[in-house]
Structures are given as structure tokens and as C-alpha cells.
Amino acid sequence: MRVNWDYAPFQVLRDPARCVNCRLCEKECSNQVHRFDDKIKGMVADDTKCVNCHRCVAICPTRALKIALTDHTFRPNSNWTADSICEIYRQAESGGVLLSSMGAPTKLPVYWDKLLVNASQVTNPSIDPLREPMELRTFLGKRPSMIERDPDGEILDNRQPGLMVETPILFAAMSYGAISYNAHAALAKAAQRLGTFYNTGEGGLHEDFYVYGENTIVQVASGRFGVQPEYLNAGKAVEIKVGQGAKPGIGGHLPGSKIVADVAKTRMIPEGMDALSPAPHHDIYSIEDLRQLVDSIKEATQYRKPVIVKVAAVHNIAAIASGIARSGADIIAIDGYRGGTGAAPTRIRDNVGIPIELALAAVDQRLRDEKIRGEVSLIAGGSIRNSADVVKAVALGADAVYVGTAALIALGCHLCRACHSGKCNWGIATQRPELVARLDPEEGAERLYNLITAWNHEIKEMMGGMGINSIEALRGNRAMLRGVGLNQKELDILGIRHAGE
Amino acid sequence: MLQKEGQVRIPSGCAISGIFAKDGSRVNGQEIVRSIAVMHDRSNGLGGGFAGYGIYPTYKDYYALHVFYEDLNAKHECEAFLERHFDIINLSKIPTRKTRKIVDEPLIWRYFVTPLPHALSDSQLDEREYTVRCVFRVNTRIQGAYVFSSGKNMGAFKAVGYPEDVGSFYRLDEYEGYCWMAHGRYPTNTPGWWGGAHPFTMIDYAIVHNGEISSYDANRRWLEMFGYHCSLLTDTEVITYIFDYLLRKQGLSLEEAAQVVAAPFWETIQRKDPKEQERLTYLRSVFSSLLITGPFSILLGFDGGMMALNDRLKLRSMVAAEKGNLFYVASEECAIRVIQPELDRVWAPKGGEPVIVRLEKEVV
Numbered sequence: 001m002r003v004n005w006d007y008a009p010f011q012v013l014r015d016p017a018r019c020v021n022c023r024l025c026e027k028e029c030s031n032q033v034h035r036f037d038d039k040i041k042g043m044v045a046d047d048t049k050c051v052n053c054h055r056c057v058a059i060c061p062t063r064a065l066k067i068a069l070t071d072h073t074f075r076p077n078s079n080w081t082a083d084s085i086c087e088i089y090r091q092a093e094s095g096g097v098l099l100s101s102m103g104a105p106t107k108l109p110v111y112w113d114k115l116l117v118n119a120s121q122v123t124n125p126s127i128d129p130l131r132e133p134m135e136l137r138t139f140l141g142k143r144p145s146m147i148e149r150d151p152d153g154e155i156l157d158n159r160q161p162g163l164m165v166e167t168p169i170l171f172a173a174m175s176y177g178a179i180s181y182n183a184h185a186a187l188a189k190a191a192q193r194l195g196t197f198y199n200t201g202e203g204g205l206h207e208d209f210y211v212y213g214e215n216t217i218v219q220v221a222s223g224r225f226g227v228q229p230e231y232l233n234a235g236k237a238v239e240i241k242v243g244q245g246a247k248p249g250i251g252g253h254l255p256g257s258k259i260v261a262d263v264a265k266t267r268m269i270p271e272g273m274d275a276l277s278p279a280p281h282h283d284i285y286s287i288e289d290l291r292q293l294v295d296s297i298k299e300a301t302q303y304r305k306p307v308i309v310k311v312a313a314v315h316n317i318a319a320i321a322s323g324i325a326r327s328g329a330d331i332i333a334i335d336g337y338r339g340g341t342g343a344a345p346t347r348i349r350d351n352v353g354i355p356i357e358l359a360l361a362a363v364d365q366r367l368r369d370e371k372i373r374g375e376v377s378l379i380a381g382g383s384i385r386n387s388a389d390v391v392k393a394v395a396l397g398a399d400a401v402y403v404g405t406a407a408l409i410a411l412g413c414h415l416c417r418a419c420h421s422g423k424c425n426w427g428i429a430t431q432r433p434e435l436v437a438r439l440d441p442e443e444g445a446e447r448l449y450n451l452i453t454a455w456n457h458e459i460k461e462m463m464g465g466m467g468i469n470s471i472e473a474l475r476g477n478r479a480m481l482r483g484v485g486l487n488q489k490e491l492d493i494l495g496i497r498h499a500g501e
Numbered sequence: 502m503l504q505k506e507g508q509v510r511i512p513s514g515c516a517i518s519g520i521f522a523k524d525g526s527r528v529n530g531q532e533i534v535r536s537i538a539v540m541h542d543r544s545n546g547l548g549g550g551f552a553g554y555g556i557y558p559t560y561k562d563y564y565a566l567h568v569f570y571e572d573l574n575a576k577h578e579c580e581a582f583l584e585r586h587f588d589i590i591n592l593s594k595i596p597t598r599k600t601r602k603i604v605d606e607p608l609i610w611r612y613f614v615t616p617l618p619h620a621l622s623d624s625q626l627d628e629r630e631y632t633v634r635c636v637f638r639v640n641t642r643i644q645g646a647y648v649f650s651s652g653k654n655m656g657a658f659k660a661v662g663y664p665e666d667v668g669s670f671y672r673l674d675e676y677e678g679y680c681w682m683a684h685g686r687y688p689t690n691t692p693g694w695w696g697g698a699h700p701f702t703m704i705d706y707a708i709v710h711n712g713e714i715s716s717y718d719a720n721r722r723w724l725e726m727f728g729y730h731c732s733l734l735t736d737t738e739v740i741t742y743i744f745d746y747l748l749r750k751q752g753l754s755l756e757e758a759a760q761v762v763a764a765p766f767w768e769t770i771q772r773k774d775p776k777e778q779e780r781l782t783y784l785r786s787v788f789s790s791l792l793i794t795g796p797f798s799i800l801l802g803f804d805g806g807m808m809a810l811n812d813r814l815k816l817r818s819m820v821a822a823e824k825g826n827l828f829y830v831a832s833e834e835c836a837i838r839v840i841q842p843e844l845d846r847v848w849a850p851k852g853g854e855p856v857i858v859r860l861e862k863e864v865v
Contacts, residue, residue, distance in 0.1 A: 125816055133767075147753070154780075157783050368725065467713075467794065472790065
């Protein structure tokens with residue numbers, strides 16, 4: 001027998017005093033961890049298959065289960081960690097690229113946690129959002145550089161089409177295929193109720209969801225999956241996806257197991273075929289090509305839709321953003337190093353790109369230095385985890401943020417990072433009908449609505465504390481931020497002072 | 502080391518007062534000094550200042566530059582710069598009255614100037630923009646020189662001290678004008694720099710302000726795209742630039758500018774008729790980064806008029822009054838009653854609703 005050198009990182013712990021052998025865990029686990037053993041007349045678990053998604057733990061009626069990190073160990077080594085060793089075993093066995101899902105779990109600094117927010121004391125009153133209006137409505141798009149008047153002296157509306165959102169939080173692009181029909185339905189319904197937008201991702205738009213067009217951003221990525229004139233005109237905006245924070249420089253990866261009939265039809269590709277979108281757009285080899293694609297999309301949508309260009313945060317992001325701002329795009333979405341994904345090569349996810357905080361600060365300042373900040377709005381994404389991250393992003397200069405991972409967590413995701421397996425027990429990152437059915441779109445929409453509503457309340461509280469009653473006055477208001485434990489270079493890039501200064 | 506204004510942002514509370522004669526009749530500067538003196542407790546002796554309009558009728562067609570110099574080198578350098586760019590019609594020290602309450606005064610000079618015609622035409626700028634840029638140049642490039650007033654037929658007078666002492670120091674009882682504005686400052690730090698006192702001016706715009714705006718950095722960083730360099734880090738400076746940008750560069754009316762800086766709430770806009778909704782939505786979305794939040798009451802003086810404006814929540818007191826052709830506005834009613842006990846009308850303007858007064862006829 002071939003020896004398996006890898007070792008299961010998790011242990012399924014079952015309290016025999018509590019387990020009643022109801023076999024619900026066995027039924028619920030798509031990874032087939034649990035099994036009833038006739039010999040011992042009891043449940044047993046195969047730890048090697050466990051991804052630690054907590055489905056069995058949550059579903060167990062007697063709370064008999066928990067998952068623990070194994071204490072099995074290699075000889076401790078700060079350089080050769082257990083992960084590094086096991087990854088080599090796996091690659092030596094398979095000869096393949098390591099795949100991972102969701103955002104990079106690495107220990108690099110999370111700058112949000114090193115930023116602190118200001119509040120009013122004495123010289124300036126804080127404002128109570130329970131008693132005074134507190135405004136989160138945001139306009140996203142180009143702002144004309146000069147006003148124009150008609151012969152009667154009335155101001156003409158010379159704005160280009162843009163987006164009006166009731167909260168500076170939009171749902172990030174997650175394609176139908178990577179996530180389920182029910183997950184998309186929940187996002188669409190929630191976006192509608194919240195007065196914001198969800199984003200189709202690169203997988204096209206299922207015909208059932210055209211009704212949510214007023215709250216939809218449709219995406220055009222390098223694979224052009226599902227792109228056709230009706231699709232382009234179905235939403236309120238079109239997003240050109242150039243890059244993604246989790247995997248800058250490469251295209252999308254959707255395993256054939258997830259390309260079921262409906263997904264195939266929506267994407268306009270054969271069923272069961274891996275959907276690998278090309279690394280670059282083959283009609284964008286340079287910035288002038290981007291301008292042509294922006295113009296083509298505007299032409300195809302009769303100049304009625306703003307165009308968003310989404311890029312991954314990479315080293316030269318400020319110059320790239322400046323180029324995009326001059327290419328006719330209305331909105332730039334920047335996706336940071338920690339941004340999520342349904343599948344990405346591990347090495348790329350964990351080693352390519354830069355943190356969104358630094359990228360956002362650099363881009364906002366660069367666009368101002370070049371006097372073109374009014375030409376575009378900025379959406380920041382790539383691990384916005386809570387309302388404080390939103391406040392800090394807006395204060396650094398974002399007009400709005402994209403949330404992807406946080407939205408999935410609200411739907412039940414437990415961040416087991418096994419989306420690429422297609423066996424999501426929570427019905428989110430899967431196309432298996434019996435698993436998808438576990439996610440109730442109505443309940444999911446309500447949970448998403450609750451989450452963003454809760455964040456809105458918290459944002460208003462923090463704004464009120466600063467004496468600010470409109471999100472517009474927070475945008476780019478870096479005096480409201482101070483850094484802790486940051487060096488001078490980091491402070492300079494973020495454009496903030498250290499706490500105590 | 503204690504940092505000077507401009508190196509650090511210093512929040513401050515304040516008192517303001519204004520008088521405006523709609524018929525253009527000339528009001529003695531002593532009136533505004535008496536008014537602001539009543540609100541002594543709203544200042545802490547760390548800054549006071551005044552602006553008067555119509556005070557230089559003899560030189561009304563010339564820009565009146567009031568300049569602080571730290572030393573003679575700065576003066577020589579600045580005068581050499583002025584001579585390269587302007588025809589200097591008259592120059593003199595600004596007359597002052599020595600008082601023990603105002604100390605450490607810089608050299609204070611006044612120049613009546615007009616741009617050199619060939620330099621102006623070479624610059625391809627209009628006369629006002631040309632003057633603004635020259636003032637910026639002096640204030641940012643010439644060490645120890647600071648132009649604190651640069652309008653036509655108007656002037657600002659400011660110092661570190663209580664406003665009534667500042668008024669006496671500058672001998673305001675010897676000036677008459679159709680409009681006066683005053684400011685008493687209560688900063689929460691001790692910069693002790695004369696340039697940091699109010700009013701802040703830019704050509705004929707003068708601003709006095711009571712409040713601490715929470716939108717400061719959002720406003721500042723937006724404005725810096727349009728060539729405004731915020732060197733003092735004060736609210737007053739940024740508010741002046743906002744109005745200059747909206748009024749002079751964008752050509753908005755005063756009412757429209759007020760609807761940008763103290764924009765109506767969305768829920769208020771929703772109650773308007775569709776056309777008005779569209780107009781207000783336009784202003785809010787195009788100029789959203791110039792919305793001012795936090796408490797403020799400001800007086801904006803300009804050639805031939807004055808505007809009083811509160812923040813949209815009215816977080817700072819401000820009272821207006823009328824008596825015949827005279828319009829008064831102040832942080833407290835007592836500051837009006839002390840100079841005009843009998844008033845035709847007294848009211849507290851609503852948050853975000855500008856009160857605008859203008860000369861009814863051209864002043865000769």
C-alpha cells in the first residue's frame with residue numbers, strides 16, 4: 001500500500017455521551033467525513049476528508065461534535081512549517097499547481113487594524129444619529145469639471161451617467177458558477193432592499209435575475225462568458241474586470257464540475273468544461289486598448305451606463321489607476337491582496353499584489369496630484385471585514401467599498417477555503433442541487449440586509465462621533481485617521497499622522 | 502517644540518460680528534469694535550481681527566495689500582517682487598497705536614498697487630487671478646512675508662490679542678466703511694502668530710468664522726487639486742478658498758454656493774418639486790467634496806455685499822437684525838443691541854439658509 005505522507009490538519013471530536021447516532025452529520029457532509037460503523041454500532045469520522053466547514057457541528061442536534069486543530073506535529077521549525085512541508089508532499093505526489101480558495105490567510109500586516117478613528121471632544125460637538133439626519137447616500141461616477149448654464153441661466157445637468165447608492169457598500173463580483181443560484185438570488189434581493197448593487201462577476205446573468213437589473217452591475221472579464229448585448233444592457237453599470245486581488249495577473253478558474261447545465265447556458269459554454277478565462281484580455285494589451293473597450297461598451301449601451309474598471313492592487317497601481325482615469329472609465333475598483341476567490345493558485349494568492357490600504361491611499365493621492373480625482377470614483381475591495389474598515393477606507397479616499405467575503409459569511413460561509421472543491425456544505429460555492437437547496441434565498445437576503453443595515457448604523461455612529469453628518473465629508477478626510485505602530489514610510493504612503501501627533 | 506500655525510491644525514471657538522449699510526452710508530470702525538468687545542469672553546486673547554469695505558475711497562481702483570514682515574530682509578525681498586509684478590501707487594506703514602496689550606508686532610505695511618500691464622498680458626490671466634497668484638507666491642515663497650489682505654477698497658486688520666485691543670491698535674476709529682466684520686478668536690493652542698488670526702482674505706473676499714469644521718481634510722484635499730495651497734491649516738482659510746472656487750472659478754451664485762457648503766439634507770431635497778430636486782441633487786453630487794460639516798457660523802464679505810451662513814444643523818449661534826438701512830449679524834444678540842438698542846427686526850437665521858445683503862446702489 002502507498003503511504004500517505006500528508007496528515008489531516010483537523011480532528012473531528014465526537015462526545016460519545018451526547019451522540020445519539022442520528023446520522024444527520026453523515027447525511028449533511030458532502031465530504032463524506034462521517035460514517036456509521038456497524039461493528040462498533042456508532043459513528044466514526046475520517047479526519048483526512050474534513051475541511052472544517054462546521055456544517056456537522058452546526059447541524060448536530062445534541063451538540064456532540066466539534067473540530068479541533070490537530071496537535072500532531074513535526075519537529076518545530078520556524079522556517080519549515082508544517083504547511084510548507086505538507087505542500088511539498090502534495091506537489092511531489094501530484095505534480096500539480098496548489099489550489100486555494102478565499103483570501104490570503106498569511107500573516108502580512110492588516111493596515112486597517114493599525115488605523116484609529118477620531119472623535120469630537122469639547123471644541124466641536126459630536127452628532128447623534130438617533131436624533132439628527134446622518135447621510136450615507138453616495139454618487140459614483142464622473143463629476144464634470146465645470147458647470148454649464150442654459151440661456152436662462154439655469155444649471156444644465158452635464159453629468160455622465162453614474163450610480164446612486166444608499167450606502168457606500170456594494171456587493172463584490174462573484175460569478176454564477178463560482179457561487180450558487182440561491183446565493184446570487186440572495187445577493188440580488190438584498191441589493192434591491194438596501195438600495196445598492198450586487199455584481200454578476202464574470203459568469204453572465206441568469207435569465208431569472210434580469211428583474212433585479214436596477215441593482216445589478218454586469219461584469220465583462222477576459223473570458224467574456226455570457227456577454228451579449230442584452231446582458232450589457234441588463235444592469236445599471238458595466239464592469240470590465242482586468243484583475244482580481246486574489247490572483248493578479250491570471251484569469252479565472254472554474255472547474256468543470258461546477259459547470260452544470262444552467263451555469264453552462266448562462267456562460268454560453270459547453271457543460272462540464274473547465275471555464276478558464278485568459279490571463280489578459282486579448283483585446284487589451286495596453287492602456288489605449290482599454291480606452292477602446294470602454295468606448296465599445298459605452299457604444300453598446302448607448303452611453304447610458306457608467307463603466308467600472310476593476311484592477312488588482314499591484315506595485316504600480318497609482319500609475320495604472322491614473323491611466324484608467326484617463327481612459328474614459330467612470331469608476332475604478334481596486335481589489336487588494338487579501339481579496340477573496342473561488343479558486344486561485346496558492347502561490348499567487350499568497351504572494352502577488354499589495355494590501356488595499358496602501359494601494360487605495362496611493363491611488364487617491366496620485367489622482368489628486370494629477371488633478372483628475374473628479375474624473376472617477378474609487379471603490380476599494382479586498383478584505384473589508386466590518387464597518388470600521390469601511391469608515392477607514394472612505395477616510396483614506398474611497399467613494400465606496402466592495403464586500404465579497406463578508407457577504408458570503410453572512411450567508412453561512414465558515415471560511416473553510418475549499419470553494420474550488422465545489423462541495424460547499426452551506427450551499428454557497430457549489431452547484432450540486434441538494435447542497436444549493438440548503439441556502440434559502442429569502443433568509444439569505446434577510447441576513448445580508450441585516451448585516452449591511454447593522455454596518456450602516458455603526459458607520460453613522462462613528463461619523464456622528466467625528467461630528468460629520470454626511471459620508472461626503474468623510475471621503476478623503478485623512479485628518480480623521482491616526483496610525484499606531486507604523487513606520488514613517490507607511491504613514492507617508494497612507495497620508496496620515498501617527499497617534500499622538 | 503510648539504508648532505506654528507500651518508505646521509499643526511489648531512481648533513478654535515470664536516465670536517463674530519458684522520455691520521452692513523445697504524445704502525452705502527459710512528459707518529465708523531469704532532462701532533464694530535464696540536460690538537465685538539461685548540463678547541470678550543468668547544475670545545481668549547489669542548487672536549482678533551476686522552475687515553472693512555469701502556474704507557479706501559481714494560484708492561478704490563487699486564489692490565490694497567496689507568503685509569506682515571518678520572524682518573527687513575523679508576520686506577526687501579517682497580518689495581522687489583511687488584515691483585516686478587505691480588505698479589505701486591502708494592506705500593506706507595499701517596498706522597498703529599502702541600498699547601501694552603498688543604505686543605511682538607511684526608512690521609506692518611500697506612501698498613496700493615495695480616498689475617503691470619505687460620506682465621498681466623503675458624500671464625494670460627485675468628487681473629484678479631493674476632493678483633491671487635502673486636499673493637500666493639509671496640505667502641509661500643518669501644520667508645517672513647505674509648500678505649493678509651489684498652482686495653480693492655477694503656482691508657483686513659488682525660493681530661494676536663483681544664479684538665477690542667486689536668481695533669484700538671489699528672486705530673479703526675479713523676476708518677469709515679459701508680461694511681465691517683469682526684472676529685474674536687478662542688484657539689485651543691498658543692501659536693501666537695499674527696497671520697493665523699482672522700479674518701482670512703483673498704482679494705475682495707474676507708471670511709470670519711466661528712466653529713470647527715469636521716470636513717476640513719476632505720475639503721482641503723479636494724481644493725488642492727485646483728491650485729489652492731492651504732498653508733495655515735485653518736478652517737477660515739479653507740472656507741475662503743471654497744467660496745473663491747465656487748463663486749469666482751465655477752461662477753455659482755451666492756445662494757448656489759451656500760447650497761453646496763451647507764447642502765440641504767436629502768430628505769429635505771425629496772420634498773422639493775422635481776426640477777428643484779434635480780438642481781439640488783446636481784449640486785450635491787458634483788460638489789460633494791466641498792460640503793462643510795461640523796459647526797460653523799460665517800460671514801463672507803465681498804465687494805458690495807455680505808453673506809451670513811450657519812451650518813446645516815445650526816450648531817453655532819448666530820443672530821441677525823435690521824434697523825432702517827443697517828443690517829447687523831453677530832454670535833450673540835447683545836453684540837448688536839450694544840450699538841443699536843432699538844431694532845426693527847431680530848431673527849435667528851435657520852441652519853443652511855444664507856442671509857445675503859447687498860448695496861442698493863453703487864457707492865461713489
